[in-house]
Every structure is written in C-alpha cells, then in structure tokens.
Amino acid sequence: AGAGCGPPPSPRSSSSAPAPAVVGLSVHPYKTYFTIAEKGSFPNIIIYEYPSLRPYRILRDGTEKGYAYVDFNYSGTLLASVGSNPDYTLTIWNWKEEQPMLRTKAFSQEVFKITFNPDDEEQLTTAGSGHIKFWEMALTFTGLKLQGSLGRFGKTATSDIEGYMELPDGKVLSGSEWGNMLLWEGGLIKVELCRTVSKSCHHGPINQIMLDEGEVITVGSDGYVRIWDFETIDTADIIDESGLLEIEPINELQVDKNVKLFSMIKMNETGNNFWLAQDANGAIWKLDLSFSNITQDPECLFSFHSGAIEALAVSPVTYLMATAASDCSIRIYDFASKTPLVQMKFKQGGTALAWVPRLVSYTGAQIVAGFEDGVVRILELYDPKGLTVFAGRKKILNADIHLKQVFKPHNACVTAIAYERDAEILATGSKDHTVFFFEVEKNYKPIGYINTPGPVCQLMWSPVSHPESTLLIICENGYVLEAPLPTIREEEDDHVVSYEIKDMCINCFHFSSVKSKILRSIEIEKREKQKKLEEMAKEERRKKLAAEMGKDGEKEFQEEEEEEEEEEEEPLPEIFIPLTPSPILCGFYSRPGKFWISLGGYDSGFLYHCEFPPYDESSDFKEQKDEPFDFRFLVDTEDNPIQTITFNINQIMMFCGMKNGAIRVYILSQNDPSLTSLVNYWHFSMHDNNYGCIKSLATSFDDRFLVTVGADSNIFVFSIFSELMLRTDIKAKVPSPRIGIETEAIPEDIDDPKAYSIENARRKREHDKLMKEVEEIKTMKREQLKALRDEFCKLLEMNEKLPKHMQFKRTDFDVDSKIRAEIDKKTAFKILQVEKELAWEKEKCELHLMKLQNRFRDPLESDTIVVRAIQSDHKITSYRLVRPSRYSRLQRTSQSERRMSKFERFEKEGAGRRESQRDIGRSISIQEDSVIEKGKKFRPKTLSEIMVENQIEKTKQLILKAERAQLKIQQRKKEWEELYKSKPDDDYEDPKDLQAIKEAQVCMGDFNLKTAPDYKIPEHMRINAAKKEEELGYLDSLVHGKKNHMNKCILSLRDLKVAVIEEIQCLVQELKNIQSTLHISKHIPIPQIPHIHPEEVPERRFQFDEETLQNFKQQLMKSEKENPSQMEHIGSGASSIGFLRLALKKDGDLMMLDSLSRSSKASTFSLDLPKFVEFEKAEPTDVELEIMKRDEIKHLYMQQYLANRISELIVTFDAELHLLRHEKLKLDTQMKLSDLHHVTLFQEILLLKNFEKQENILQERVNSLDKEEQDMQWKINEALKEMEEKKIEISKLQEQEKALYAGFQAAIGENNKFANFLVKVLKKKIKRVKKKEVEGDADEDEESEESSEEESSLESDEDESGSEDEVFDDSICPTNCDTALFELALQLREKRLDIEEALVEEKKIVDNLKKEYDTLSKKVKIVATNLNVAEEALEAYQREKQQQLNELLVVIPLKLHQIEYVVFGEIPSDLSGTLVFSNHSLGRLQERIVQLHEENSKQQKLNKEWRERRKQLIREKREMAKTIQKMEETVHQLMISKFGRVIDLEALQTLSVNTTLEELKIRKLRKELANAKEMKMWEDKIAQVRWELMMKTKEHTKKLHQMNDLCIERKKLDSQLNTLQNQQGNAFQSLQKADIVAKKRVTELIQVQAERILALKEEIALLRKKGGLILPPIKSPQESEMKPMDF
Secondary structure, eight states, rough: OOOOOOOOOOOOOSSSOOOOEEEEEEOTTSSSSSEEEEEESSEEEEEEEEETTTTOOOEOOOSSSBEEEEEEEEEEOOEEEEOOOTTTEEEEETTTEEEEEEEEEEOOEEEEEEEETTTEEEEEEEEEETTTEEEEEETTTTEEEEEEOOOOOSSSSOOOOOEEOOOOOOEEEEEEEESSSEEEEEEEEEEEEOOGOOOOOSSSSSEEEEEEEEEEEEETTTTTEEEEEHHHTTTOOOOOTTTTEOOOEEEEEEEOOTOOEEEEEEEETTTOEEEEEEEEETTEEEEEEEOOOOOOOOEEEEEEOOOOOOEEESSSSEEOOOEEEEEEEEEEEEEEEEEEEEEEEOOOOEEEEEEEOOOOOTTOOOEEEEEESSSSSEEEOOOOGGOOTTTTTOOOOEEEEEEEEOOOOOOOOOOEEEEETTEEEEEEETSEEEEEEEEETTSSSSEEEEEEEEEEEEEOOOOSSSEEEEEEEEEEESEEEEEEEOOOOOOOOGGGGGOOOOOOEEEEEBBOOHHHHHHHHHHHHHHHHHHHHHHHHHHHHHHHHHHHHHHHHHHHHHHHHHHHSSSSOOOOOOOOSSOOOOOOOEEEETTEEEEEEEEEEGGGGGGEEEEOOOOOTTTTTTTBBBOOEEEETTTTTTSSSEEEEEEEESSOEEEETTTTSSSEEOOOTTTTTTTTTOEEEEEESSTTTTTTTTEEEEEOHHHSEEEETTTOOOEEEEEOGGGSSTTTTOOOOOOOOOOTTTSSSOOOOOOTTTTTTTTHHHHHHHHHHHHHHHHHHHHHHHHHHHHHHHHHHHHHHHHHHHHHGGOGGGGGGGHHHHHHHHHHHHHHHHHHHHHHTTHHHHHHHHHHHHHHIIIIIEEEEEEEEEEEEESSEEEEEEEOOOOOOHHHHHOOOTTOOOOOOOOOOOHHHHHHHHHHHHHHHHHHHHHHHHHHHHHTSSOOOOOOHHHHHHHHHHHHHOOOHHHHHHHHHHHHHHHHHHHHHSOOOTTTOOOHHHHHHHHHHHOOOOOSSSSSSTTOOOGOOOHHHHHHHHHHHHHHHHHHHHHHHHHHHHHHHHHHHHHHHHHHHHHHHHHHHHTTSGGGGOOOOOOOOOOOOOOOOGGGOOOOOHHHHHHHHHHHHHHHOOOOHHHHHHHHHHHHHHHHHHHHHHHHHHHHHHHHHHHSSSSSTOOOOOOOOOOOOOOHHHHHHHHHHHHHHHHHHHHHHHHHHHHHHHHHHHHHHHHHHHHHHHHHHHHHHHHHHHHHHHHHHHHHHHHHHHHHHHHHHHHOOOOOHHHHHHHHHHHHHHHHHHHHHHHHHHHHHHHHHHHHHHHHHHSOOOOOHHHHHHHOOOOOOOSSOOOHHHHHHHHHHHHHHHHHHHHHHHHHOOOSSOOOOTSSSSSSSOHHHHHHHHHEEEEEEEEHHHHHHHHHHHHHHHHHHHHHHHHHHHHHHOOOHHHHHHHHHHHHHHHHHHHEEEOOOOGGOOOOOOBTBOOOOOOOTTTOOOOOHHHHHHHHHHHHHHHHHHHHHHHHHHHHHHHHHHHHHHHHHHHHHHHHHHHHHHHHHHHSSSOOHHHHHOOOOOOHHHHHHHHHHHHHHHHHHHHHHHHHHHHHHHHHHHHHHHHHHHHHHHHHHHHHHHHHHHHHHHHHHHHHHGGGGGGGGHHHHHHHHHHHHHHHHHHHHHHHHHHHHHHHTTTTTOOOOOTTGGGGGGOOOOO
C-alpha cells in the first residue's frame, strides 16, 4: 500500500490494452541493476540501471500471462524467471544480450519461487504448490539442457513449500505447511527437523529460510524468527523409523501478536544486525537480531491495510481522507504530506464511509462508518495536542479518533451512506434490502426505513439544482428507486410499533436489457451507410459505362445489378435478454427524474440514460420492465465496466474507476447532463489488473487531488493540476478537539454481530410489552379461575355433607364431558410432543449410559468388596474381577506343527474313494441283477430255455469246481508267501526294540544347556506365539478361577456378617426386654450392634429412587450456591457417595424393621413378660416373693446367656474372617507369582511375534520342499512299478515267441525235408505297412528312424540266417511241400513280427522310464539337499529365538534355605552360574537314577535269556529242514509209481472243460431256438395275410354281383326310354337337347363302372398270387363331378 503523486495524465482518445502490473522484483548482486517483472498479456521483464533508474534491457516472450518470480545468479550474469498460470515456463536468460538460453516447463501447478545455488550456479531450485524440484544445467551431446528432478516426499505428507535454502554441499533445506524443516538430499527427504517433544519448528508455514554468518534463520507465519545451528542441520540424520530429528533453536524472537511474517531482508548498517520484515497483516517491521543485552525491541516502521479497501471518504475542509477495509480497521491519512495519522480497530470490517458535512460538523471532524454486521458508528477525529497534557504521558500522536455514537440499523452489511443536501437527514443502505433514515439534528434519531426490491449498492441525494430533495437508491439486481424526503414524526417513540415507512411515494425503474437492441440498431445503421456508399459507387459506374459503351453499357450494368440483388444479406443480430439480470455497479443524477447508470455482466460497455416512469400506486415493482431512452458507448469496457464514478466540484471532469484497476478521466462540457462530449478521456493504470478493482475514488475539497482505493489494498493519490501550481509545504490540518471531549463518556460499542438492530429492538420491545399485557390478563384469569375453583370445592363439600339419597353424582357437576375429554386429549398430545422433542436427547443419554456400562460395568464380573471384622480393624478385600482376557478364549492352531502333505492326503482320500466306488459299483450291479431276476421270475419258462439253463448249469459246475481247486492252490501259495514274508532277515531288528531305543534316546535328552551355542531344540519343545498364547490363556483362566473362588468365599463371609448382625439385633432386643424387668443395678452393659459399612455392599451404589434423585439434586444446587467454582471437581464421586448414603439409610431402616419383626416372632428365648395392671399396692406374700426371686434368677441367667451368645457370634465371625484372611494372603502370594509369570509370558509372546513372520516363512519353505520331495518320491515309485510291469510284459512276449517257435517245430514234425525252408520263411525279415497312419512330421521322423533301425536289424538277421549267395522266394510254395504248413508258416511269421514290434515298443518305454527315473533321482537329491539346508536354517532360527528367550529375565522368589550353592559357608554375591530346580524335579532326577540302575540289571538278564532262545531256534531249524527233504523224496516216489513221471499237481487239479467250446455250444443252442421262434412268427403272419386275402376276395365277389344287377337294370331303363321317346314324338322335341346331355352323362358313368370292374378283376388276380403288389383303384377325372340323376 502506498500513496504518491504523479504527473497529470495525458488525454487518450483511442482504445489501448491496460498497462501491465508489477509482480516481481530482483536486485543485481552488485546493486547496479534491478529487474521488474510484469503481469499482463505477454509481459516483459525490464532491467533498470541504478541509481539513474533508466531502462537498460527488456526481456520479451518469457511467459503468456505473468511472471511469478525472477532471480539473478550469484555472479549476476544470468537471470532466471518462472511464469505463472497457465504455462509455468522456466527460462534462463542471458539478460545482457536479451536472449533466452534455456527454457522448459517448471511444473503443472503454481510455482512460488526460483533461485540459483550460490555455490554452484549450474544448479537451481524451484518450489511451489505441493512440490519442490531440483534443476541442473547439464551439457549433453545435443547441447546445454535443463534437467529437473522432482522431490519425492515418501512417507511425509505432501506440502506447499514457500521457503527454502540451498546448502553449500548441494543439500536443500525447506519449510513445510505444518512448520517443520525438511532436509533434502538426492531428491529425497533425508530427515525432518522438529523441536523437542515432537513440537513443530513453527506453528504454521515457514515462509523464508536464510543462511547468515553461519546460522540458519527461519521466518514463520506464527510471527517468530528463530535462529538454528548450521552444523547441526547440515549433519542431521535419522535416528529411528519416524524420520524425525529433534533440535532446539539457538535464539528466537516474537515480533508481536497477530503478526504473520512473510519475508525479511538485512539492512546494510555496519556494526548492527538490523533486518526489515514484511508482515502479511499489513506492516513493515525493523528487527534487531543481535540477541544481546542492548537488543532493541521490534519497531513497526509502517502500517497499512492488509485486506481489500472497501470505502473511502475525503474531508470537506482539509487534505484528510479515511479508508475502511476488510481487515477491520479504519485509517486516517494526510494525503497531501503522504502521512498516515491514526487507525482504529473493530471486530468487523468496514464497508461504507462518509465524511460528515460542515453543516453538521463545521470543523469537519466527524466520520460515519458502516460495517459488515450492519452497525453504523460516528467517529470524531481530533488533534490530541490540543488536550490538557497529563503528567507521565509518553507520546502524543498527531491525531486520534473518539467513538461518538453507535447504532445498528441493519442486519446485514452496510453498503452505502449518504447525507441529504441540507444535512438534515442521514440515509444508510444495506444488503438486507432496506434503507434507513435518521434525523441528524436530534443526535441521529431514527425516522424509519423503507424496503427495497434488492440489495442496495449506492445512495445519492439530488443536488441543489433540483427543485426537490430526493434520494436515488440503486440496487444490485437492476432496480433503481427514487424516494422523497421522509417526513419527520413528532409523536413519541413509545407509540410507534415499527420504524417501517409504508406511505412513501417511491418511483421505481426496473432496468431491462437493451444492449442487443442497441447492437442491432448499430448494425442496421452500418448496413444502411454501406448501402448508400454502394449505391453511389454504382451510380458513378453506371454513368461511366453509359458514357463509354452507350446502351450496351447500361444493359451490362442492369445484368450486374440483377446478380447482386440475388445475393442474400446476412441476418441481423437476434434480440437477447439475459436470464440473470446484469448488476448495476454505479449511477448518478442527470436531471430531475433522470439518471445515468453503469452495468456489469452482459450489459457492460455502455452508460445508460434512464428516466423514472410516472408514479403508480397500484404497479408492482417485480412485473415492471423499463428501458433507457439514451446511451453512450464506452470504448474498451465490454469486459471492463465502470465500477464507480465521481465528479469534480464544477462537474467538468468525470472520474471513472474501472474493474481492471485503471482510471479514466472524461472532460465534459459545461451544463451537459446528457454527456454528449463523452468521447476523449485520459487513461491511467495503477492498481493491479487482476484483483485491483477500484472500490472508490474521490477528489479533495479543492479539486487539487484525486484519491483512489482498490481491492488490492493500494491507495493512490494523483495531483490533478501541475506540480508547479502546488505549494511544496501543503499539509492537512487535523481538527482541534471539542471542549470536554476528554471527559466525555465513550458510548458502549456493539461488538456482537448478532445484536438486535434498531427495528428488531423496537419490535422486541413491542413484543415484550404485548407479552407483559398478556401475562397480566393471564394472571387475572388465573385469579378468577382460582376463585371459581374454591367455590366449586365448597360446593363439593356441601354435597358430601348431604344425605346420600340427596347427593349429586360427581359427573353431574361436569358442565360438558367433552371439555374434559378434550383437555385430556390435549394433555396427552402435549406429552407426546415433549417426548418427541426430547427423543433425540433421550436416545443420546441412553447411548451415553450404554457406552459407559459397556466400557466400565459390563466387563466387570465382581467389584471390590471389603469385609471388616467386628472387634478389630482387620479386614479382607475381594478381587476386582473382570472377564477373562482374550488369551484365555483364544485357540489358534500352532504354526510350527507340520501339516500333512498333499500326497499323504491323496493316498488316504484315494483309498477311501476307490473303496467307495467299488461299493457303489457292486451295489449298482446287485440292483440291476435283482431287477432282471424279478423280471424273469414272473415269466413262464419254455422247453428250450430249460434246456439251455441245464447246459449252462452243468458248465458252471465244472468251471466252479476247477476254480475252487485253483483258488485253493492260490490260497496255499499266498499262505506260503506270507509265511516267507514274515521270515525275518539276517539283520532284522524287533520294532519294539527300535521303539524302545528311540524312546530312550528321546528321554535321554541333550545334556547341553539352552544357553549352549550347539543346543538343538527337540521338535516337541519348539514353541511359537500360538502355543505361548495358549499357555498364557491357561494361566489367565487358572488365576481367574482361583480369584473367583476366593470372591465367592468373601461374599459368603459378607452374607454371614449380615446374618450375624440380624441375629445380634434380635438378641439385643430380647436383652432389652429382659432388662426392663430387672433392677437397674443388676443390668449389664448392652453390646453395641455392629453395622454394615458402605464398602461391604458396593452394589447398592446403583440403587436409587425418585426421592434419592431429588435429594441429590438439592445437594447439588446447594453446593453450586456455596462454591460454584469447585463444582467441576466434585463430579460423580459426590453423586455416588450421596446415592450410597441414602441407599444405606433406607436399607438400614428396612433391616432394623426386619430384625425387629423376626425378634418378635422367631426368637428361641422369647419370654412372656407380665403386663402390670394398676391396682392398689399390697404387700406381696411369701409365695409371690419366692416366684419373683425365681423369675429374677431366670432373667439374670438369660441376660448373661444372651450377652455370651452375642460375644460368641462376634468372636466366631472374627475367627472365620481371620482364617479366610490367612488363606487370601497365601493366595495373594500365588497371585503375585502368577503376575510375574504373566509378565514373563507376555514378554515371550511379544518376542515370539517378532520371530513369527520369518519363522512361518522358513517353516513354509521346509513344508514345500518336503512336499516336493514326497511328490518326486511318489513319481519314482510309480516309475519303478511301471518298469516292473513292462519287464513282466517283455518276459511274456518272449515266452510267446518261444512258444510260437516250439509249436511250429511240433507242426513240422521230425524228418521233414522242407523244414529249413519253412523255418527261413518263418524267420525272414520283411517290411510291413504300418497299421496306424502317420500323424505329424515329428512322428514321421521318429518312425523313419525306427524303420531304419529295423531294416538294419533285419539285414543282420538275414545275414546270420544264411549265406549271401543263397536266395529263395517265400511267396511261392515249393513243389511237394505241404501247402497247409506253408500257410501256417506265413501266419506264424505275421504273429512273430507283431510280437517283435511289441517287444521293441516295450523296450523303448522301459528306456524312457529309466531316463525319467534317473532325472527324478537327481532332482530328489537336489531337493533333499535344499530341504536339509532349509531345516538347518529353521534350526538356526529356532536357536536364535531360544537365545532371545534366554535373555528374558524371569523372577523366582527364593528363601535362604532353598539356596544350596554356598562358597565357604556363605552365599556368593554372583549367582549367575547357578541353576534353579524345583523340589519335584530334583526328586524325580534322584528317583530316575535308581530306576536306571534297575532297568540296566533287568536288560542284562533279558539279554542272557534271548541268547539261549536263539541257540534253541537254530537247532529246531536244522531238524525241520531234514524232515522237509524226506517228505519231498516220498512225494516223488509216489508220482513215479502212479503216473510214471513227475507231474504238476496244480495243473492236474485245475484241469477242467474247454470253456470256449462250451460257450459256443450254448450260443449255438440259443441261436437255434431263436431261429425256430422267428420261423413260427413268420408262419403266423402268412396265415393272417391269407385270411385277409380270402376276405377281400369275398368282398370283391359281392361287388361283382351288384354290378351285374346294375347292368340288367340299365338295360331295362334303356328299353323304357326308347319306348317313351317313340310315344311322345315331336311333342317333346324341345327336350332333346337336355336328353342328349343326360345320355352323355350316363354313358360316361357306364364307362367308369366298366373301368372299375376291370381294375377289380386285375386286383383279384394279383391277390391270388403270393407277394403280389396291390395297386390303388383308378379314379376318373369326372368322378368328383358325378351327381345322381333323377330319371
């Protein structure tokens, strides 16, 4: 902000672009140049010389819209610039040559700053919105280029970076939005710097970081300047995963409160450390950063507005001006001497200002200000030097402001203030659609207000030249009103209900857009002028052509005209009216009833001259549409409308403030309200062209100065006349203070923005007055109702006193029953409404209570109960028991347990699946058989079926017999195999012995300690987090159970105490009854009744009723009145205590009543005391005296007995309590030990969880390798099985080949001369066609290789079989050779070749299986090696885990007698080398020694016995071998004697019928039976067909007879017809034609019947033949047309 004077503006009559604004400034390192960066369309960078201030260089085309920052390098040879939106272009300039060196896009978002590294000029840094980027000018093979590296925030949140600094070693230190410093290295955040306790370095963004004299200076938005040690920052590094490093500043300085530092620069003063700091809240500070004893306090050098300046007012007397801004301050300036005088702060920002006219304040000392909250304040300016000076007054300012008056006429922002021309009335306008009038003379007494159709933006009273004083009200939404001077009311304010003025005659003008019409008319005029010019040109051309060419020229001209007429004109612009009305920005009066206005939006670009329509009371403002009657076009205001207008005193100069911050000055003619001379103007751009919209402008009282204020916070003062005409010593004069202003009371200010306005306060007062009157009426009515109620009660009493038969019923007194029902209904409705209104609050409270219960009460199983002894101070406390922890309920599978492999699962599941499939198949087959059998069961059997079944049955029996013999043999073989299998090997070891040895090895254990480096953890002792959690859960459940048991015991003891107290109460009552009959001298002291303490019944704290709540409420109110400041500390404790006391009191009373009732009823020693009746006293007799003595002795005994009984109860209870207390102390010891063990287990769980992830990975690797090894082993086993099967098949094929040769030799017989030839034929190798087609090229190659191998083998075989010269032909059988043998040889050769091919295939398969087996064996070895490595890694990890567990400290309390490790009779100080054993473990070890000795002797004895047993078995084996040999010899001899040779008994036993032959016989028999059945079926069919033929023949014969009859009948008819014809003669000659037709038809019919007869005869002949074809009868074409004739 600033103020200054400039030369008079030069007039400008043509349009021009607005001048660019200054956005960046940088100073050359040598201070000889400085650069200015502009903002605008394609702005420039201008470099000026210093101190001459002459332009030196201009850099062009660096960006499109504006520069964001410029900076020189350290040597001053280069200049870096970065552009703003939209291109963000980064340019490195050789500024002396005005040429760009490098250019690139900096980033895609806003860039705040760019700087060179002072230690390396080839490095640059840019920072901005959400980024920081590091640049380097690198020399590549294509030339010098800019290479950028974007900083990566990583885990740190992304931040806007305002301030940063390059360090000498290339690192960069930057700020952040949250106030910490970020140290960047290599494009990454090396460390984040903060203060101790993780406090941020600044509270808010760090805006600047500098390095000065080895110290780092940071400037923050929190108003602090902090100094940091450079070495600490430069060597900073992370120390933990958080990435934070805590450091503390060396020094710090807080400039002031509400200060937001933005930047600092050091002043060039030798010997001082002064800095200039810019405050974003509107100040320049001078700071002393020497931090010594003589350090000066921060000094504010300048102060100015920090927000948009909304209003301006100029003094009518002197060169003073007042400004109001959104920063909630009003400032007074002396603009002639360029001096700020005084400022005043408020709670809300100022929006309107007006200097009070001299008619009101002659000295011009008063200012009226409007604010955002609708408040209007009257301020009085004075010179404090004119006041009486008091002693001790420090500094006297040049001016001061006094608050004179405050009132609030509006509820929204005050936008306009205007004094009437006679200064009698003040008008204020607001955005709340109202204009308020005040009477100035009577201390701004409110007159009233009027409502407007829109928010008010300007008020203007008519000038003196107008006959009447009217107010021009301009609204933003297009309405302009004219209000007359309001009439001042003389009546008192008390009678006025509202300030609204309803009878004012207001003229209204509702602007309707005419811009489109104006543009259309301009276009029409333009076209008419163009037409006139074209017509003149045509006329000249026509004359010229006529002169040159005569008539031909005129014809040619007419043709051209016709062509031109055919061309259509472009359409005119359409009439357009915007949906949203354009806002009215400003306006002013021209003549009475007429005014000029400037609009924004669509209608900008013109000044519109408007006139109010005649006043019509019935017209509606909203429906009204008015148009201006004149307009003035303004150059270059289409998108840059006029925001405000003012005139000089003589109305010759019109000053216009534009939207883009420019100022226009138009020179007007004298008395020219129509603005006819509004053409030429001066144009001057000073404010920012983007956000520097001019809010207000005004001229000084003498028209020498023009003042402008804008939204960019700037104030500019222009001298209207030449500087030569001005005196150099011009200075404003501050008004002198009024008399008594220093003693005048300051009115109470309105700080609350929600305070009532004048109108609302008046309405509130009227409402309160009305309510008061209503309350008075209600009070009167209540009194009347009370009197009526009293009277009604008296009537009811009188009615009750009457006899019953005369009394009225209660319902008779009801005037109307509906009234009571209606009242009840209303009451119920109100209750329902209240419940609905409080439903949310009720639900909220219930949720609060539920959450508290869920958090604190529900998890609690039992609360602490304290049971106190009766005669001592001993007490016992129960455990506060919560629900078991999650570990006691957690059951998680152990991760270290080895899971079953997939192969093992497959084996188990596969066996079960196969068995199930077999069962299913068996069941299905059984079901099918049963169904078939059922079907056969109900069908009769034929003889053939019986024969077949008999044959089948015989065959089955034979086969069954053979199968039984074979089964018996196989069973015997199986038994032998099992017996041989059960035979142990020579190195056989008993499994029981192996198991015993394994158990011994396991139980023998590893005597290495767990701390040994080579300790191997057994599989069953390996622990993980899951197992440890189970152990912890077991411990928790065990502890919980013991505590719960103890709590039950304590609760039972508490119940016992309650019962004892009740019994003592009964006994004390009986004791009192007894003592009432004894003399007082014989009384013994009555024992005191014990009482229940509140801590013994904690559950009663939650028992309360309405009375308890009321008492608590009274107690709370009382405590609030006594000490309201300490109510927060009372809290729930007091409430719980109050509840407890009240509950105990009530329960105690109930207990006493119960005990008294029980004492009166259930007392064992109750006495019947005599009731004394008052008689006359008489001397007792001796008997009576004796009775009295006896009763007295009895009462004394009972008195002593009851006292002893009470003491016995008390002593017994105390003894029970002491015993239970002793047990609880023991349990407490155990609980403490369990707590220690719990801590140890929990530490182990935390440690194991750290190891769990890696352990799971290792375990998974071991499991996967184990599974892989098992899969491969399974594949190897499968390959071995398949190899064995193939070997068996090969052996079978070889046996078949041998059998083939043997059979052939047997067929040839001995001494056959063609034997060699036939053998050669059999063994000859021939090439055969492949049985299967070749598939694919690969198969062809393989088969070709195989065939080549076969050919080679065949050739070798042929060479071996005979000599090379011998050649024979195997295709021809030799002479005399048996043809059958030759054919047999050929057939057997084919079989041999098939067998050989099968052998080759099987051998190939075996070779492939061997290769696969070898490959898998190698893989298994590799996997086994990896598995061993993985298991070793797992074992090492288990060992490491065990070592970590060993380092955990375990607490074991010991007594001195338990320590047996002594040195010279003393316990050593170092017990680290000791072992701790439990007594049980030590006893087990000692017992184990004895057991091992016994086992050793026992095993030696068993060893001796088994040796003797072995010798005996060897002897028995030899004897059995001799016996077997003898039996075999006997069997051989018997075979030879019976069969003559040794035969195979198994073959003999299994000899049976030829099953194939028997099956063929049965099949033949079945086939014969089926054929016989089919023959019989066909014979039946033939008989059926013959019978059908006979029936057809009979039918045709019958038809022939009918035909014969018809023929005879026809002959008769013919004869009759002829006779008739002859008789009639010519009489019927006319009918001959019809007869001819009829005759023709009959003839045709006869022919058809004849044809049918022939067809039938042929059909009969065909049917007589067997297999004859029957044709359909022939149909004539006229058959369908034949109709019966009437003859």
